[in-house]
Amino acid sequence: MTIDTSTDPQTGYRPPGDLDLATALARYAGPFTRRDAAHLLRRAGFGGTAAEIEAHRALGVEGAVDALLHPAGADVAFPDAPDATLLADPKTRNVTAQMWWLDRMLRTQHPLVEKMTLFWHGHFATSNRKVPANLMVEQIDLFRSQALGHFGQLLLAVSKDPAMLVWLDNRYNNKLHPNENYAREVMELFALGLGNYGEDDVKNAARAFTGWTIDKNQNFVFRPALHDDGPKTFLGRTGNFGGEDVIAIVVSQPVHQRFICRKLLEYFVYSDPEPALVDALASTYALSGYDIAKTVGTILRSNVFFSTRAYRAIPKSPIEFVIGTLRFMEVRKVPKDTIAWLQRMGQEPLAPPSVKGWDGGPTWINTGTLLARFNYVNRVVKTSPPASGATTAAPVDLATYAALTPDDVVSEAGGLDPQRVLATIARDAVQDDVTSDVRETMLDYLDSKNAPLPVPLGAENYQDKIRGALALVLNLPSNQLN
């Protein structure tokens, strides 16, 4: 049995160079630089400020990965759930749920947990276009609570999750009128991949899930009267299977190990990973008993993860780009218009385009989405709070503005020397992933060399110029890549 990758648009975007399979998943023992720490924080989280990068560098590779996998101490405080009234009102429910989650991504001190929650959201892609927002929130909570847990348990929990029962119609699946929607996707998209089951398997799995529905309070309930308890043949086995049996048989297929490991490698390492690398990780995953934390830990500590082939190898997703920008600019609260910007970038949270989730890779990049990324950066970096005392239509929430100011940059650079200002920005924003041509262009910008009258960087213009330079650097190709 094989993984059908013919529909994966990331195929063809594998980085150049050869994989050293013998050492690929062995623990990385090389030097752990600021660039490496920044790489780790981008992949295992949403990127870091200069201070966070330095703190993780100081921990060393083992300490930094451990801190991400097993964060010490409680996270910062978050509301248990969004405001119930806003979550019930059709006018506000979706944006309320979306802002609740984005705010958590922005402020969490346990970024890998949230990054894996986002992974599962893309994997078990469920949309608020069909599912009520309160159930979407509960589903995200489920993903978070089992983000680094055990895949078999997660898949079973997802199969009983009210949002999923609504999304893929299993709530209507009963012995008189079987509905195959969930039964098909659990194999095709969640655990095995196309080509690893037949239509009869879909029919029999659907019979096994009959009676798995929700009650009037939107809680999971098993209704034996609606369940088909007859014998079923499923993936070569026969018995009076129920839904639990189907889940157990699905995850026992060896092809499942490669299916999920390929997806994890595309998320954390690079597009279109070599089949041999997928197989190697699949062995680790199987040995761990489908332990997600151990498997992700293997990836994050590995030589291939810290290889030049993996470095800046994959496009940031819009959510990674947005949260990374806000974190870097030290915005403390997600601005409300961010949802509209994420729509333009092609990744509205809680609203994936289909049950396949977001295709990612090259599909993130088109002229419209790239302009949205550019202009979102411009908007975040160049917007200052109104002067105190100014009249505004709505109350000003300073937390939605960048706390990183041009004065901070000047202070860090030790003055207004353009070379030092640029060096500070390039190091902190993109870890010096800037070509010499771009450095020349940026220096000309800071001194207005191409304007009718060159104006050296100085006390009169440094506020605008440094904000402009921050935006330009955050819009560089290297910052579109993770």
Added chain:
Amino acid sequence: MTTRRTFISKSPGIAVLGGTIPSFLRTAAFAQPLPALGTSVDPGNVLLVIQMGGGNDGLNTIVPFSDDAYHRARPAIGVAETSVIKIDGRIGLNPVMTGLDDLFKEGHVAIVQGVGYPNPNRSHFEATQIWETASPENPVSSGWLGRYLDKTVSQRGGTALDPSRIFSAVALGDTVPTALIAQHVDVPAIGALNTFAYNAGKDGSSKTTAGTLYDGARPGQSPYLGLLENTARNALHGGDALRAKIADYKPAVTYPKDAFSQQLQLAAQIVGSNVGTRIVFVSIGSFDTHAGQRAQQDRLLGYLSQGLRAFYTDLAAHGMQDRVLAMTFSEFGRRVQQNASNGTDHGTAMPLFVVGGKVKGGVYGEHPSLTDLDANGDLKHAIDFRSAYATVLERWLGFDASGIIAGSYDTVAFV
């Protein structure tokens, strides 16, 4: 209502005929031989797709006014026979659609009735995906027009900055619809011409600088860098190129002020700018009229009708009416029976409009029966939406639909 058979021949291009179609329509509806693909179809032909989002109620759009079952099902929201714009003895247009009626009388409008697909989905989201991917059975990520673009535009020559590549398809609005999602072709979403640009605010030199930053040497070896560089150059320079081209196109009519009509004006400008555009996608909504249907749907149908009238007149004044074919769709029609809120709930089959100088005007297909309904009380479809798609692909864009739509579907003779 009399039951009449619909004849769809397996040979391509045979018309869908009803027994009592007026003679001028019958003539129009007879099939023309299918053009040899890629030869007799004008390579400058443009397809304008109009999404009527939310599920448009077909029965109050093309009104079966002579059918008692219609009036029984809709005592509060039905269109009275006296106000219908009659097309024949049985059906007529919603009274707000005077503009479309003008175009119909001039022979530029095809009405394709009873369009749907087997096992119809009544979820907005899923039904929209089905219409836009043209793949009801299997979820796929590419749209039907995206697959067309993948098979044509990516084969074209020209540099990355060539506008005919950048603007081969455009979505007017903030997002690229699923229908235009391609694997290898970048479709820009243009909300408005003046916002399709790098917004540097008052800092003009930063815009100039941004325009050069992606021209430099590559930082690293990611296989995505080439894609990023090309796309960024399109994004940073394409808007300027389009604005420069469009400056030469002056609308010949004053379009209505509603957002949809304004989008049609931009569509005409883009087509008239000759930047190689083959596909334009616009949308109007929301037609999700669960309550108080008449006021809302009539307002939207008025926008659709008057907007298309202005669009056609504008094109004709520029001699372009024969180059553009507009086709509407909606994710589903609505239930026959009105609901308790003077609205209608999600249903199934609905009519499409096809508008253009080369369109063979008339009525295609049967009006669905209002008494022979499916188990949910919804209309049964007679023409598969993939037949309409295959028609515009083969007979308007000159491309073999079998490479784009799974399965084989008859074409309809509206073009």
